[in-house]
Amino acid sequence: MAEQKVERKDKRIIVENVRRVLLKEYLMNETRRAGFGGLDIQRTPMGTRVTLLAERPGLVIGRKGGAIKSLTEAVERQFKFDNPQIEVQEVGAPALNAQIMAEKLANALERGWHFRRAGHSTVRRIMEAGAKGCLVIIAGKLTGQRHRTEKFKAGHIKYCGEPRNLWMDLGFKSKVATKRLKKVVKEVKRLGVDVDVDAEGGDGA
Incomplete structure (x- = not known):
């Protein structure tokens, strides 16, 4: 009996997490x-509170x-959340929001920018906004038929562990509408982070 209760609880958790992921994808598309x-x-x-961050909240709120x-x-009809209340907040520094910058990078690639120009330009813009570090990964058929991955980075990057969860902001854009590109991933290090640097100039990750 106890095992059945645990199993039912696990299923509820999985279903809830899947529903949240689907809601995020839906809102990401609707508020692009x-x-x-x-x-x-x-x-x-009182129900379910959904806080949505947007660069231009006026477009989400509407007239x-x-x-x-x-x-x-x-959201209530399609995802069955109890009494959803959507609150929209403006992103104070869009260049330090990984998701927004991933979308902007994907848009630049869709407009025909060369991937190196787009990658370096994005990194420069993020670092000029005050980020401690930035990593941009572009993957897909960039210049030919073979799949390849290109990375652009600056500053200090945390690659794993709790510091990565605390200090790195992750954004992504997949299925970019171009024949040569499949995925854009970006990580932006948050402001105000004290990074340990080793004697050889590493990032202490």
């Missing part, structure tokens, strides 16, 4: 023009709140 910057979902006694009302109704 507004500059989707992230999502936080919390259960409250007289019409757009956000329609979005809330769609």
Whole structure:
């Protein structure tokens, strides 16, 4: 009996996590023009509070709140969240938001920018905004038929462990609408991080 309860609990957790991932993908697609910057979902006694970060929150809210009302109704209807309340917050520094910058990089590639120009330009913009470090990964058929991966980085990067979870912001864009590119991944190190540097100039990761 105890094992069955644990199994049912595990299934509920899996179903809930899948539903949250699907909601994030849906809102990412629906608010793409507004500059989707992230999502936080919390259960409250009044229902489900969804905090959405956007570069241009006015586009999410719409005229007289019409757009956000329609979005809330769609979330409740399609994802069965209890009394969802969507709150939109403006991203203070878009260049330090990994998801927004991943979208901008993907858009540049779709417009025909060479991947090296787009990668270096993105890294430079992020570092000029005050990031401690930045890693951009572009993967796909970049110049020919063979799949390849190119990395562009600057500053100090944490690659693993708890420091990575605390100090690195991850953004991604997959299935970019071009024949040669499949995925864009970017990591931006948050501001105010004290990084240990070893004697050989490493990043202490």
